[in-house]
Amino acid sequence: MEEGSEMRGKYVADISSIREAQERIKSFIHKTPVLSSETLNAVAGRRLFFKCEFFQKGGAFKFRGACNAVLSLDNDQAAKGVVTHSSGNHAAALSLAAKLRGIPAYIVIPESAPKCKVENVVRYGGQVIWSEATMQSRESVASKVLQETGAVLVHPYNDGRIISGQGTISLELLEQAPEIDTLIVPISGGGLISGVALAAKSINPAIRVFAAEPSGANDAAQSKEAGRIITLPETNTIADGLRAFLGDLTWPIVRDLVDDVITVEDKEIIEAMKLCYEILKVAVEPSGAIGLAAVLSDNFKKNRAWKNCNNIGIVLSGGNVDLGKLWDSFKQ
Amino acid sequence: MEEGSEMRGKYVADISSIREAQERIKSFIHKTPVLSSETLNAVAGRRLFFKCEFFQKGGAFKFRGACNAVLSLDNDQAAKGVVTHSSGNHAAALSLAAKLRGIPAYIVIPESAPKCKVENVVRYGGQVIWSEATMQSRESVASKVLQETGAVLVHPYNDGRIISGQGTISLELLEQAPEIDTLIVPISGGGLISGVALAAKSINPAIRVFAAEPSGANDAAQSKEAGRIITLPETNTIADGLRAFLGDLTWPIVRDLVDDVITVEDKEIIEAMKLCYEILKVAVEPSGAIGLAAVLSDNFKKNRAWKNCNNIGIVLSGGNVDLGKLWDSFKQ
Structure with a gap:
């Protein structure tokens, strides 16, 4: 049977678009290493394989999708540049991808974004346009920029090119550690986990995919429970990158391919960051460390699949x- | 001509003992990754290859030498255990190596050692024995333990087994990045740089090896200048791992094979740690980051070899x- 055949054409991305993305971006991205630690294996009681996307260009996985989106544009589209709104990592990634292609990137950033993320945008030559912190303000400012410049909107996650780019993580990781039977992936708007799940389940349909989500922004857990997209009036978490809600393109993939959502408290995220720093010797942001927090959480140990996740x-x-x-x- | 033939038998270690060490330890150590960053390449105006020994077991390169020393002991020697005095990383490394072989490790630690390094010793099952901060007190306490236990002293650097173990870094690194024409290595007692220089110059005699040293503990620079081992009445640097002086076994290798010593100020070390954290996304201690500080220093740019270090x-x-x-x- 053809690889991932059941999923082909059903969603906005599939294993073919992910393999195409890999071809398109592979000479521009870092193939990130996989770290392991016997100390953390002992703490978790499981073998853990850490896919180090904080080593990706721009400091996050976002460069994969942004690079795929920018390189997918035809020359006429590309000439007018790209625009996005983002809490930071997608913004920096899109700026860098645009810079590589020599086109402008207009970046709408909420005032609440961490300083180091804004600095990355500026470092990569993105043009910063400020908005208020709400998603509504971000989208309306972006749409104004769109009209004025004719630039192409590259949404941070609700976009097939973005999802396909992020999915290249699975292609690499399952080659680096083919024994993996379970994946734990942060969830926010769902772009990362959609790509990762589509690719991983096409390669190995038996693999489990869990989302890790802060309890203070647990819209994905609630959406899976309700069987439809749930948004929240407000979110409250240290994980600034995980406050977005699912989109109409990511939701069907999350609904069908994500086995479960593991929610964790902020204090568990902080403890995971600390372990990353002290044991793995790496700098990981709160949103980035949530997967380790989930693995070590009581919520994961209570999951009925837990005993089979080795x-x-x-x-x-x-x-x-x-x-x-x-x-x-x-x-x- | 046989690899490294001019250096064979001349020092306490050579390319053969280093290759033997690699065989002995390879299933116990991490083959550490090499990171690169276009941002840091641009800052340095050179291509930089970061050999990530902070990812080594125990959090430092020291495990290579300690593992080689412990695995070199015959069963009778090993049964009585090992003893050392160390500011921390060698201590943790020896504890871990002893634990793997199931023998005791007696660790003399100066009161001034960083807390996290002492915690590592305890984590790996080493038995901590406190001394004062001076080298004299460290050595006299160690010698007392030696008499009482019959354990084997494993010196942190002035030991052929240690030097050979540390030299395995070059075997890996020059395979991972054969284009390297220059190496920059922290210097303290000289165990690391002796092993690295012996292996590197055996593989490629044209390679340059520079030592990086804090100006507040510049005994190696002074020793090279004077043509004999110079010790200092006191040292003053944030790099707690770089306060030891050369030994009679490391000095001849440093004298003959280290091309030059680049001294840097503590503020340059701090800036390098910051770049490691912000750009490379890794946690590196002051002693660990000094190589990057040296590359970016004015002292390096003033070196006559600088223009050829690409x-x-x-x-x-x-x-x-x-x-x-x-x-x-x-x-x-």
Whole structure:
């Protein structure tokens, strides 16, 4: 049977579009290493494989999707540039991808974005346009820029090109550690986990895919429970990258291919960041460390699949964290 | 001509003992990855290859030598255990190596050692015996333990088995990045750089090897200048792992095979740690980051070989740093 045949054409991306994305971006991205630690294996009682996307260009997995989107544009489209709104990592990634192609990137950033993420946008030559912190303000400012410039909107996650780009993580990871039987992936708008799940389940239909979500922004858990997209009036979590809600293109994939959502408390996220720093020796942001928090959580141990999860791939998704903030959170 | 033939038998270690060490330890150590960053390449104006020994077991390169030493002991020797005095990373490494062989490790630690390094010793089952901070007190306490237990002294650097173990870094690195024409390596007692230089110059006699040293503990620079081992009445540097002096076994190798010593100020070390954290996304201790500080220093740019150093391998040697201390140093 053809690889991933049941999923082909059913969603906005599939194993073919993900393999095409890999061909398109492979000379521009880092093939990120997989780390392991016997100390953390002992703590978790499982073998853990950490896919280090904080080492990706721009400091997060987002460059994969952004690069795929920018390189997919035809020359006429590309000339007018790209625009997006983002809490930071997608913004930096899109700026960098645009820079590589020599086209402008207009970046709408909420005032609440972490300083180091804004600095990355500026470092990569993106043009910063400020908005208020709400999703509504972000989208309306972006749509104004869109009209004025004729640039192409590259949504942070609700976009097939983005999902396909992020899915290349699974192609690499399952080659680096083929024994993986379970994947744990942060969920926010769902772009990352949609790509990862589509690719992983096409390669190995038996693989489990869990989402990791902060309890203070648990819209995905609620959506899976309700069987439809749930949005929240407000979110409250240290994981600034995980406050978005599912989109109409990511939801069907999350609904069908994500086995379960594991919610964790902020204090578990902080503890996971600390373990990343002290044991793995790496700088991971709160949103990036949530997969480790999920693996170590009671909620995971209560999951009925837990006893069968022996070799667990964890996507450490980003590393853009202000050191002062990190230290303050450790002292709490 | 036989590989490294001019150096065979001349020093306490050579390319043969280093290759033997690699065979002995390879199933116990991590083959550490090499990271690169276009941002840091641009800052340095050179291509940089970061050998990530902070990912080594125990958080530093020291495990290579300690593992080689412990596995070299015959069963009768091994049964009585091993003893050492160390500011921390060698201590943790020896504890871990002893634990793997199931023998006791007696560790003399100066009161001034960083907390996280002492915790590593305890984590790996080493028996901590405190001394004062001076080298004299460390050595006299160690010698007392030696008499009482009959254990084998494994010196942190002045030992052929240790030097051979550390030399395995070059075997890996020059395979991972054969284009390297220059190596920059922290220097303290000289165990690391002796092994690295012996292996590297046996493989490629044209390769340059520079030592990186804090100006507040510049005994190696002074020794090279004077043509004999110079010790200092006191040292003053944030790099707690770089306060030891050359030994009679490391000195001839440093004298003959280290092309030059680049001294840097503590503020340059702190800036390098910050770049490691913010750009490379890794936790590197002061002693571990000094190679990057050296590459970016004015002292390196003034070196007459500088214009020919195009592909530079930097050993980031350790990552055991208390986060609070790191943050305090950034605020200075």
